[in-house]
Amino acid sequence: xxxxxxVVVASVICGILIYAATRPATFRIERSLTIAAPPAKVFALIxxxxxxxxxxxxxxxxxxxxxxxxxxxxxxxxxxDWEGRGTSGKGTLTIVESDAPRKVVVQADWVNPFKTxxxxxxxxxxxGTGTRVTWSMTGPNLFTMKLMSVFTNMDKMMGxxxxxxxxxxxxxxx
Numbered sequence: 001x002x003x004x005x006x007v008v009v010a011s012v013i014c015g016i017l018i019y020a021a022t023r024p025a026t027f028r029i030e031r032s033l034t035i036a037a038p039p040a041k042v043f044a045l046i047x048x049x050x051x052x053x054x055x056x057x058x059x060x061x062x063x064x065x066x067x068x069x070x071x072x073x074x075x076x077x078x079x080x081d082w083e084g085r086g087t088s089g090k091g092t093l094t095i096v097e098s099d100a101p102r103k104v105v106v107q108a109d110w111v112n113p114f115k116t117x118x119x120x121x122x123x124x125x126x127x128g129t130g131t132r133v134t135w136s137m138t139g140p141n142l143f144t145m146k147l148m149s150v151f152t153n154m155d156k157m158m159g160x161x162x163x164x165x166x167x168x169x170x171x172x173x174x
Contacts, residue, residue: 016147019150020143020146020147020149023149026141027138027139027141027154028137028138029136029137029154029158030135031135031159032132033133033170034132035130035173036170037131038101038130039101039124039125039126039131040101041131041173042101042131042173045173046122047074047098047104048074049067049074049080049093050073052093053065053067055168055171055172056168058082063086064084065084065086065088066082067080067082068082074098076095076097076098077094079092079093079094080094089111089112089113091108091110091111091112092109092111093109102125103122104122105120105122106119106121114142114144117139119138121136121138122135131173133166133169135166137158
């Protein structure tokens with residue numbers, strides 16, 4: 001009887017692992033929000049990594065967050081190393097593209113909780129008297145994330161992070 005239970009449990013675990021392995025190799029998360037401020041004002045808050053602690057959700061979620069800035073003061077070449085003990089992890093942000101006031105691309109090189117590289121893209125489109133900000137992130141869908149996605153909706157979970165960040169950005173910009 002115990003052997004049958006072990007075989008069933010092992011089969012279920014193998015099935016979950018096999019299913020997780022079939023998940024897509026990359027992921028994309030995207031959220032948008034209209035902010036009642038001109039594109040140039042919103043762009044400045046994204047293009048300057050020194051301004052991120054004012055609106056980035058990880059700074060509000062993790063009180064241990066520490067940032068060290070280097071490289072250019074803003075725009076292409078601006079660098080921010082971050083580390084926190086909470087959910088924020090550890091890594092480096094680097095602005096790799098800056099097209100005022102329309103687009104900022106930020107490379108996120110994670111060291112902890114796992115080593116990976118994600119690309120964050122902020123696209124700013126005029127929307128009446130305001131700005132429609134679209135924040136997207138793409139990257140490799142690591143096996144750990146594939147496995148987590150079997151049990152939770154990763155888009156919904158990470159999307160909440162983006163929605164909070166955009167709401168914070170709106171509050172600061174307006």
